[in-house]
Amino acid sequence: MASDNQLSGAMPHQFQDFPTLSSIDLSNNRLSGRIPDSLASCERLVSLTLRGNGFTGEIPLSISLMPTLAILDLSSNQLTGHIPVDFGNSPALEMLNLSSNNLSGPVPTNGILRTINPNELSGNLGLCGAPLPPCASNISFKQPSSVKVNHIKHIITGWLVGVSAVLTVGAFSVLVHRLYLRWQSRLDEETGAWPWRLTAFQRFNFTSADILACIKESNVVGMGATGVVYKAEIPRQHATLAIKKLWRSEPGALSLAGEFIGEVSLLGKLRHRNIVRMMGYMHNDMDAMIVYEYMPNGSLWEALHGDEGGRMLVDWVSRYNVAVGLFAPRLSSAGDT
Helix, strand or coil, X not given: CCCCCCCEEECCCCHHHCCCCCEEECCCCEEEECCCHHHHHCCCCCXXXXXXXXXXXXXXXXXXXXXXXXXEECCCCEEEXXXXXXXXXXXCCCEEECCCCEEEEECCCCHHHHCCCHHHCCCCCEEEXXXXXXXXXXXXXXXXXXXXXXXXXXXXXXXXHHHHHHHXXXXXXXXXXXXXXXXXXXXXXXXXXXXXXXXXXXXXCCCHHHHHCCCCHHHEEEECCCEEEEEEEEHHXXXXXXXXXXXXXXXXXXXXXXXXXXXXXXXXXXXXXXXXCEEEEEECCCCEEEEEECCCCCCHHHHHHCCCCCCCCCCHHHHHHHXXXXXHHHHCCCCCC
């Protein structure tokens, strides 16, 4: 840092001896001559401030290619020539001030120069083009042919990348759609039925195949308005379940918005000693079944009105205790869980 002094003469050229230098501030001195190209040897230079001096000549192209330079202030000098096009391609440059010089030509329209503040280019009577006033129609400033070639290459590359991305997304969408249709139209090779999907509300070790093996007429233990109830005994797991297979609302379709979703969403959340525990459900695109904990003594309706109605709950005290138990979830907000 040597700003705001009376330093004069040319700027030294031996910057290759300081490759780790990160900041140079020589602003507001009396330095003159050209800005040395050797500044590019400072590979870690982040900030270069040379404003308020008398530097002449063109802005060195090597400075515009420095990989870590983030701040460059060359304002209030006597620099001439064009703004290097590569300033816009600098990967790290965040602040650029070239005001109050003698620069000329159009402002490049790439990188940071596309959004630069006009005040940071003011005081250069020869500069024109966005963000400054447009260039006169009778003046044509030719950029180097290599710049035009690079610009065309960038356009072609961007177009190819965009088309490739669209084609990739389209192909992926088609593939996913075909896989879904294949899965939807595929029947179980062994049973000829739609594949079943089992959803559990608690951990158990049996599978949908174990349950399906018990869905037969000899295991029917009840029938109601919503479906048929089967008793499923799974010996290797020492488990006994009650499986309710829901009626179809219409041929070939299951009313998922009716009995199935309503009963699953309600009973799957309930935990109480007087309410049969729901363990999960399984379904395919044609049918649905609900898996309950098996009640060996049957339901309350069977105890009151079934074949055992004359033998169970004979006295009113027993029936009173049952009624109290039915309302236990409402009488205790803490409840049994």
